[in-house]
Amino acid sequence: MxxxxxxxxxxxxxxxxxxxxxxxxxxxxxxxxxxxxxxxxxxxxxxxxxxxxxxxxxxxxxxxxxxxxxxxxxxxxxxxxxxxxxxxxxxxLALLFQEPLLFNTTVFNNVASGLKIRGIKRNEIETRVEENLKRFGIDHLRDRSPKTLSGGEAQRVNLARAFAIQxxxxxxxxxxxxxxxxxxxxxxxxxxxxxxxxxxxxxxxxxxxxxxxxxxxxxxxxxxxxxxxxxxxxxxxxxxxxxWIASFVGTETILSGRVIKKEEGTLLVAVEGEEIEAVGDAGVGEKVILCIRPESVTLSISTARETISARNVFIGRIEEIHSMGFYHKVRMNCGFPLVAYITRTSMENLSLKVGREVTASFKATSLHVIRQKEDQGIERLKIK
Amino acid sequence: MDLILEGIKKAFCLIFTLDYEVLKILLLSLRVSGTATLISLFFGIFIGIIVALSRFPGRRIVVTLINTGMGLPPVVVGLFVTIFLWRSGPLGFLGILYTPTAMIIAQTIIATPIVMGITLAAIQHLPEKLRLQILALGATHLQMVWIMIKEAKLPLLAGVMAGFGGVISEVGASIMVGGNIKGYTRVLTTATVMETSRGNFDIAIALGVILLALAYLVNLILTQIQQRERLR
Structure with missing residues (x-):
């Protein structure tokens, strides 16, 4: 498709x-x-x-x-x-705003309004309104006034009104x-x-x-x-x-470092005294930015490095744990700051606490490397 | 005290026997004020919407003028309409001074700013993005204005009531441009003034009661519509 x-x-x-x-x-x-x-x-x-x-x-x-x-x-x-x-x-075109902005008439007439504006025949209006009321699951609200609707219901009416226009x-x-x-x-x-x-x-x-x-x-x-x-x-x-984009699209860990070694598409980057391996393209000595998405970081409590296949394995201390609803955001210090998302279950299994030492690992391929030209100081803007 | 009771008794007498003279006065009042209200609705809503939806330099001054106009003293309106329609005045050739037409003109001038001001407020009270949303649904500008009027119909009805209430109870302009001519330009308010000055309190009270009842009736009907709309 x-x-x-x-x-x-x-x-x-x-x-x-x-x-x-x-x-x-x-x-x-x-x-x-x-x-x-x-x-x-x-x-x-x-x-x-x-x-x-x-x-x-x-x-x-x-x-x-x-x-x-x-x-x-x-x-x-x-x-x-x-x-x-x-x-x-x-x-x-049809444009729909954040606020529902419904008209002071029934739900049915609201959904019909774009069609009435276009002078479409009555029986076609009926079919199209009918179809869209069902589509958005608001068929039962058809005779109600928008004033009596909840926010969600009102936005459904708003969407149905836009869809009815086709x-x-x-x-x-x-x-x-x-x-x-x-x-x-x-x-x-x-x-x-x-x-x-x-x-x-x-x-x-x-x-x-x-x-x-x-x-x-x-x-x-x-x-x-x-x-x-x-x-x-x-x-x-x-x-x-x-x-900036990295930070806006939810890359929690953004580190700047310098390439110290290059080997078959794999870079070794020095970041605050630690060495991180990343797949990407940059010359030796070049300044780069490494983006590590929180969902690609794995945590474990064993401190034996050998048991983990990933090359980037770091031991760090948990500094902060935030509940994000379905998952937790864990902020650690591995010599450099690192953020990982983990599920509630693994959180309980690993019995993670602030101050506890953990092993964090991530694959070289899961990193994203941004080349940073020396003269072009990229704006450091943290979203949130 | 007896005077008032006598007056009220007489009033009911006049109303229930459908006194020809009183009936004529009542009908003329309705015709003059009703027509004036209708014309003022046309101009008031039209201009009110234009001012509400457009942005131009000096708009604030225009809005202030409209708001001032809402409290226009009828005597002043009467004075200027009289001057304009005076035989040697700019519109003297029309020969309509001391006719119901002159009264309609004067009352229209009084009611228009009231309707305009309320329209302006009503339209501005609608969500700011509503206009954009209507256009985004494919409306022409004319369709947009019509939908906005329908959205603001409850406060606009208040405008109708205020406009009609303002002119049906107005006396200064009517007496100046109409002249209170018996059987021709005599309306409820001018008749009440005259009968009071003559000491015919019973008739004056009767006319006053009719005026109140009329105002009540018209507002009752409009309020009914308004409240039914609101509850829907």
Whole structure:
């Protein structure tokens, strides 16, 4: 399926949306600057970045809700404004905000509103509303007023309203941000399966990388109105282009060191007096940044190094343990700081406590190496 | 005390026997104030929405003017409408001074800022992103405005009530531009003023009671609609 799609895209098929030199200024400063961005059919592109990184501005500009802007938008290869009127183009998209913003009428009429706006015939409206009420599991709420709905129910109505339009591109702006965790969980789960069924083309803005990982097929990291990196989610998470992205996508351990030895694609990097082996490319003597994702660190209480096959084995003292709900975040000092995530069960089995000595290991292949040019001091920005 | 009781007795007499004179006054009041309210709804809602949804330099001044206009003294309105419609005035050629039309014009000028101010507040009270959400669902700008009006209909109904209440009870402008001509421009308020000055308290009280009852009835109907909407 995935391969078929890729071939379809490669074989000269036209992107649904293409953006060239998109710029938005506000109060004299550039708040959005996208030189080039393409969106292909059936893609789910997530925009991730902190608040104020330009995600909302990009979505609203794509929906032509923000004016003025510079640059060009192409829909299926044709320029918006020339080949499509602005209204025609706007009606091919649906944008959904963080707050449900429902109308003061019944749930049914809310879901029907986009269709009524388009002057669609009554019996078709009924079928499409019906279908989407069922799709989002809110059929029983059809005659209710939005004022009586819970946050989760209201956001389902909001989603149903957007889906009923059958937009060619669905733009979601932080759709789960104002929901409590259990409600959010169940809605994300439902939306993931609905998106899989409907094969809708989506751009999802979120500051939560987990949402992005679960829902999207491609990820774009935004900061200060610019897109820093795009790629498949696994690639962005495992191979972040710089330290800032690494930190934003949840790499808990980011260490800077210097390559002291190079051997068949394996580097030996000196980090705060310790030596770490990593697979990557850099010259001897070069300064590099090592990214270690917390889920690739294994902990054990035996201090015998021989029993562990990984090359990177370090003994450290636990400095901090945080419960993250389903798992625990363990912060240790192995001569350098290291963070690992472990399940509640292993936490109990190993009976980990602050102050206890543990053996941490991780594979050389699980590390990501970012080459750091000496003159280009990469900004050290810790998210959280 | 007897005076008041006598008045109330007389009032009921006049109301239940459907006194022709009183009936005519009542109907004219309804016609003049009703028409003025309808016209003011059109202009008030239209301009109120434009001001609420647009951003332009000097907007704050315009909003302040509208809010000031909500308390426009009817006598001042009466004065200026009279000057404009005066035989030698700029609109004197129309020859409509001392007619119900002149009264409708004056009352429209009084009610429009009231409706405008309440519309402005009602639309601004809606969530800021609602306008964007409506457009994002594919609405034209006209459709967006219509949906916004529907969303703000409860406070807008309050605007209707305030506008109608303001003009049905207004006396200064009506008497100045209408002239309180018997059978032609005499409305409830102007008749009440006249009967009181003549010492005919019984009739004056009767007219006052009718005026109160009328205001109550209109507001009762609108409140019914408003509360039913709210509970839905």
């Amino acid at each position: 995935r391969d078929e799609e890729r071939r379809e895209n490669e074989e000269g098929s036209i992107p649904i949306l293409e953006v060239r030199n998109l710029k938005v200024e506000k109060g004299g400063s550039m708040i959005l600057n996208i030189p080039f961005l393409q969106l292909y059919g059936k893609e789910i592109l997530s925009l991730i970045g902190p608040n104020g990184s330009g995600k909302t501005t990009l979505l609203q500009t794509l929906s032509l809700l923000l004016s003025p802007f510079q640059g060009e938008i192409f829909f299926r290869g044709k320029k918006v404004g020339d080949c499509y009127s602005f209204l025609e183009y706007r009606r091919k 937009p060619e591109v669905l733009l979601l702006d932080e759709p789960f941000a104002s929901l409590d965790p259990p409600t959010r969980e169940s809605l994300i789960e439902d939306l993931a399966s609905i998106l899989q069924q409907t094969r809708m083309t989506v751009i999802l803005a979120t500051h939560d990388r987990m949402e992005a990982l679960r829902l999207s097929t491609r990820m774009a990291v935004m900061k200060d109105g610019e897109i820093l990196q795009t790629g498949p989610p696994e690639e962005v998470v495992n191979r972040p282009m710089n330290e």
